[in-house]
Amino acid sequence: MYAWMWHKLPGPLPAKLFEAVVALAAIVLLLFTVVFPWLEPRLPFNDVTVDEGSSASPSPGAS
Amino acid sequence: MRSVVRGIGEVLITLGALLLLMCVYQLWWTNVVSAQAIATGREEITQGWRQAGPTPTAAPSGAATATVEQPSYGKGFALLYIPRLRDKVWGLPILQGTGKEVLAQGAGHYRDTAMPGEIGNFAIAAHRSTHDEPFANFPDLQSGDKVYVQTKSAWYVYTLRKDDPNLSPSDVWVVDPVPGQPGATPTRRLLTMTTCTPRYGSTGRWAWWGELTATSPTSGPPPDGITGTA
Numbered sequence: 440m441y442a443w444m445w446h447k448l449p450g451p452l453p454a455k456l457f458e459a460v461v462a463l464a465a466i467v468l469l470l471f472t473v474v475f476p477w478l479e480p481r482l483p484f485n486d487v488t489v490d491e492g493s494s495a496s497p498s499p500g501a502s
Numbered sequence: 503m504r505s506v507v508r509g510i511g512e513v514l515i516t517l518g519a520l521l522l523l524m525c526v527y528q529l530w531w532t533n534v535v536s537a538q539a540i541a542t543g544r545e546e547i548t549q550g551w552r553q554a555g556p557t558p559t560a561a562p563s564g565a566a567t568a569t570v571e572q573p574s575y576g577k578g579f580a581l582l583y584i585p586r587l588r589d590k591v592w593g594l595p596i597l598q599g600t601g602k603e604v605l606a607q608g609a610g611h612y613r614d615t616a617m618p619g620e621i622g623n624f625a626i627a628a629h630r631s632t633h634d635e636p637f638a639n640f641p642d643l644q645s646g647d648k649v650y651v652q653t654k655s656a657w658y659v660y661t662l663r664k665d666d667p668n669l670s671p672s673d674v675w676v677v678d679p680v681p682g683q684p685g686a687t688p689t690r691r692l693l694t695m696t697t698c699t700p701r702y703g704s705t706g707r708w709a710w711w712g713e714l715t716a717t718s719p720t721s722g723p724p725p726d727g728i729t730g731t732a
Contacts, residue, residue, distance in 0.1 A: 440512045467523065475527040480602040484528070486704040487637070487697045488600045488610070488627040489674050 528632050532606070536634035539607040543595035547578045551654040551720075570617035573598040580618055582609055582626070583650035585727055586643055590636045596626055596651070606633045609695075612677050616691070618651045619658045619717060625677035625694040630701050630708075637697040641667070643710055648727055649693060657725050659716035660693040667699055669707040676709045690714075 448455040573579045580596040595608035604610045609628040616622030630637040649660040666676070675681060676696065679688035691714035699708040718725050 440509055470520075470523055471527055471531055475524060475531075478524075479528065479532075483704050485629060485632050485698060485702070486671060487605065487629055487707070488612070489669070489671060489676055489696055489707055489709075490600075 532632045533634050536606050536629075536632075540595060540634055540636075543578045543597070543607050544581065544593050547581060547595055554654070570620055572614060572617065573611075575599045575613070576601075576604055578608065579611075579653065581652045583652065583728055584643075584647070586647045587637065587639050590634065590638060591628075594628070594636050600627050605629055609636060612694075615677050615694075616679065616688075618653050619656060619691060619714060621691055622679040622688040623677055623681060623692040623694050624651070624660075625696070627696045630697040630699070632702075637695070638701070640695075640697050640699075640708060640710075649695070649712055650725065650728055651693075652720060654720065656720055657716075657718045657728070658714055659718075659725050659727075660712035661715040662693075662710050662712040665708065665710040667706075667708045669696075669709055671704070671707055673707060673709075676707075676711075681711060 445455065445459070448458045450458070575598050578595040578597045582591055582594040582596050584591040591609075596611055597604045597608050598611050599613055600610035605628065609626045611617075612625040612627065615625040618624050628636040630640055643662060643665065645662055645664060647662045649662060651658040651660065669676060675684060677694050678684055678686075679692075680686040680690075681692070681694065693712040693714070695710045695712075696707050698704055699706045716725060
């Protein structure tokens with residue numbers, strides 16, 4: 440998989456390296472700004488409230 | 503055959519890298535984002551107080567207080583100061599509601615519990631890990647510690663009385679108007695703070711209860727124990 444991607448990157452070695460780093464940075468940025476913030480409230484981590492046991496109920500709040 | 507095995511290996515390595523990144527996000531990046539949101543929120547709250555003109559009505563003198571209207575969901579309406587947790591809880595915004603997007607910006611007020619200073623139970627929750635972890639040192643709190651809540655009109659000083667570190671997430675009675683006595687008519691002005699336990703976990707809850715012991719107008723000097731506030 441990664442070997443295939445490496446072959447597909449155009450240009451000489453320095454260009455390939457640069458492209459790979461940029462692609463990696465873009466993926467990490469996407470993860471940190473979109474994917475993880477979306478995913479996090481859906482995971483049963485770090486619940487601090489008392490409620491009826493439902494963890495991922497953002498808007499109704501809890502009481 | 504060999505390429506299939508290699509492909510599976512690469513997928514597994516990728517998944518491992520994703521999980522590691524998720525940990526970095528949770529344990530580090532949420533703190534960065536929330537610290538900023540908290541600073542911005544604090545600024546907005548104090549600015550809102552200034553813009554809405556001078557304090558409309560004097561602070562409640564401890565006698566009968568009219569029922570305060572509940573703020574809209576997600577709105578910051580008070581600042582929290584806890585000397586024992588001074589590193590993190592010094593002008594921490596208290597926002598209406600306890601959804602996760604609210605708790606990422608400060609402490610959350612359990613909706614429809616009493617407002618600061620009201621008769622009943624003013625109940626809030628905050629993170630003990632991740633999202634700037636305001637209640638990171640929750641276990642350091644001791645009976646007798648002061649908790650200051652500043653609103654537009656008044657400073658409310660609560661004194662902590664007791665805690666319970668072995669609660670379950672379903673123990674909703676802890677935020678009842680009279681904790682432990684469902685349906686009872688409240689006569690005292692209580693405070694409840696909840697967070698998770700163990701730290702980095704979600705299996706249990708830790709609560710501290712306190713009672714209002716002093717009130718003074720925001721327009722006047724800050725109460726003893728508070729100096730150098732915004």
